[in-house]
Amino acid sequence: MENKEELYPVIEAVLFAAGYPVPYERLAEITAEDVETVKEAVTTLQEKYRDEACGIQIVTFDEDCQFCTKEVYEGYVREALGIKQGGKLSNSSLEVLAIVAYHQPVTRQQIEHIRGVDSSYAVSNLVLKKLIEEKGRLDVPGRPVLFGTTADFLRCFGFHSLSDLPDASSFIDEAQTALDVDGDGGDTFTV
Numbered sequence: 655m656e657n658k659e660e661l662y663p664v665i666e667a668v669l670f671a672a673g674y675p676v677p678y679e680r681l682a683e684i685t686a687e688d689v690e691t692v693k694e695a696v697t698t699l700q701e702k703y704r705d706e707a708c709g710i711q712i713v714t715f716d717e718d719c720q721f722c723t724k725e726v727y728e729g730y731v732r733e734a735l736g737i738k739q740g741g742k743l744s745n746s747s748l749e750v751l752a753i754v755a756y757h758q759p760v761t762r763q764q765i766e767h768i769r770g771v772d773s774s775y776a777v778s779n780l781v782l783k784k785l786i787e788e789k790g791r792l793d794v795p796g797r798p799v800l801f802g803t804t805a806d807f808l809r810c811f812g813f814h815s816l817s818d819l820p821d822a823s824s825f826i827d828e829a830q831t832a833l834d835v836d837g838d839g840g841d842t843f844t845v
Contacts, residue, residue, distance in 0.1 A: 661685055661695045666721075675718035675805055715808060716815040743783075750776040751785060755807070755819060759789045759800035777801065785810065 664685055669676055681692045696719050700712040713722045723731050743751070750773050753765050765773045780786040781801075789802040803816070813819065 658691075658695075661687065661691070662699060665692070665695055665699060669712065669719065669721045672720065675715060675720040677718045679717075713809065714814060715805065718805075722809075743779075744776070746771075746773070747776045747779055751780055751803075751807070754780070754786050754801050755803050755816070758802035760802075761792055761798040761800055763798060765801075 665681060668681060668684065678689050678692050678696070681687075681696075682689045685692065687695075696712060696714060700714060700719075703711045709724055709727050710721055711724050712719055746769075749769060750765055753768050754760055757764065757768075762773060762777050765777065777786070781788075784804055784806045786801045786807065787804050789800045791797040792800055808814065808816075
């Protein structure tokens with residue numbers, strides 16, 4: 655772009671219209687800028703939206719970025735759009751999620767070996783919630799599925815990349831704090 659000031663509204667428009675994470679490479683392509691210039695522009699916009707009077711923010715990840723509403727307005731957004739509270743994660747699902755996050759890619763059998771119990775339900779539940787996904791297959795007889803975390807996992811827990819993960823020993827404690835505790839006294843957490 656001839657004028658760098660033109661870059662900001664283009665990025666805003668694309669992020670707003672997309673509604674999902676847009677890769678920096680794609681933004682660079684459509685604006686005819688290099689990736690570093692796009693990242694700098696996104697950082698400038700991110701600072702602009704940190705203003706408390708603004709209801710939206712730009713969330714950045716290693717490879718992409720997106721517009722999101724600020725958490726403080728979550729209740730209003732849920733009410734306006736008729737969105738019910740998210741699904742629940744049990745302690746067993748959190749354990750499986752932690753194993754996948756720290757050992758990925760990992761098979762269900764490897765998860766079960768670490769936990770010592772059948773984990774089929776927890777794995778299926780995490781796949782349905784799009785917190786983990788198939789990342790390929792292990793090159794051994796039977797070709798078991800390899801699982802890894804998703805971009806939704808990063809967004810849900812407020813990480814920009816897997817390098818932001820806390821020490822493995824504190825992950826479940828931090829996950830329980832980050833998620834709303836289910837009000838029925840059970841060991842489930844809201845995602």
